[in-house]
Amino acid sequence: MLESSLEFLRCVKCGAKLELDTFSFGKEIQEGLLECKKCKLEFPIIQKIPILWDDFSKYLSSRRILGGKLYKLTHSAKLKSFVKKSLTSKDNDRTNLEEKWAIVYQNSRISKFYSTIKKNLDSLPSSKFVLEHGCSIGIMTSHLANSCDHVFGIDRSFSAIQIAKKQFKPNLDYFVADSLSPVFGKLQFDLVLALNVLEIIEPQVLLKLISKQITKGYFTISDPYDFDRGHASVKNPIDASSLRTNLKNLGFKVSNSTKKPSFIPWNLKLNPRTSINYKVDLVIAQKS
Template sequence: MHEYSLKHLRCIKCLGRLEADILSQGFEIEEGFLHCKNCDTRFPIIDKIAILRDLGNYLSVRPRLGGELVLVSRTDTMKSFVKKALAQIKRGQKDLSVIEKRWAQIYAKNRNSKFYMTIKNVFDSANITGTAIEHGCSIGIIAEYLARTNLHVFGIDRSYHALSYAKKSYTENLDYFVADSQEHPFGRSKFDIVVALNLFELIEPTPLLKLLSRQVAWGGLLVISDPYDYERGESSVKTPLREDSVRAELEKNGLAVTKDTTKPSFIPWTLRLYDRAILQYKVDLIIGKNNRKRHAAKIKSF
């Protein structure tokens, strides 16, 4: 984790400022804790990745990851912290870490998909730079591209394994965090570019769009896409949105949908799962622009 990120981060529980208790440091903070002096909550930084979740709850559905975190921890202090979180886990819990590791590998094999080229072209055409955040950044394909032209870029994702892939490529102005978009660690900060690709099946779309819209600074862009694949069984969202309703929600939240994305699109997104299986989607791309009255700086924290 980069030390400069501290000025942007806030506690997900009380929105208090976070301080770093560093146990190991090189070019980045390699191991330590983000400590909220206001509510006394500590979030671990392990192998350069900050986990801004309650570690016990996070590992309760990722027990195998917990064992891996013990092994990669460099200090006895961190090993003890992770083991204490693991001790809270009940036997027989499902393990999402196996699935998350598999999908990180799949995205890594498909990083040259034409879909990503389409998204990259959006940023090239928009010619907007400054600060950016990507929700559900996975292995960092888009976040890494944004870092080429923006001052600071932040990526958040629920998957530690995905971010481990992302961190293999060191980028001085790019930082990643294990976090939930609904409880993100950026308080009231605003960004010039906000990105959320294909998340509607994982997070309730209506509150997600409201949250994302609030993060867009004056003159900034919100870039979202989705294939509207809501058939997820028990994991399905309660209130799906589709082409027209997504655009209506953006306008309701004060963003103007750009002319070239007012009509639904069907952008091919092909994922090769393995040699004998390919997953193909037709993805809808929507871009919202914040033309509301300018309040302050393009990124601000309280």
């Protein structure tokens, strides 16, 4: 974590500012604890990655394998005991799934989808504050850091953020966090991205939250609308038309070039013999 990110972070439970206890650092904070003095919650920073979850035990309860790995990866005694005491119950483990998908995204970086989105983003004015929800391995976040002032990415997958963090840029930082939690308090962004996350993060709730993060600025959103995911499906799916209506109702103007639904190829290479070929819709909306 960049030390400079501290001023923008808030406790995801009570919204208070966080204090930083650093155990080791180089160019960035390598290991440490972020502490909320108000509600006493603590958030670990492991391998430069802050995990901003309101209940770290719960985060690890569905990622026990990750818990073991984090325990091994930590060096300071205080952090080791923090991870250890958070390793309690067990649910279905997400670690392998998240590791697998992080590798899929890494192997799928060269897709028409990413070059098309980059081209669209490059045509927007340069932004001061940028946030990407569900940034995964940071393909877009990292690209935006070449032209914008402060760029942040959040994702619930530690494995994905671990890959994203391999690339250092002094104005780019990543956090393991739930998009629906108030990681940045009331901070306003000039550009927010939510690419291909609507099947996983309840769409209406996410749109409302992002609308509150933008007073004046751009919102870039894409999706293949692949909502049929059995018990893991979101409650209220959305389609190309209701997405645009929702955005208008929230005070956004949809750009002329994305008024009509698009079908941008997004090729995900699952393994050498299997790919998913989505056709993704893109909307660029603006509040001015």
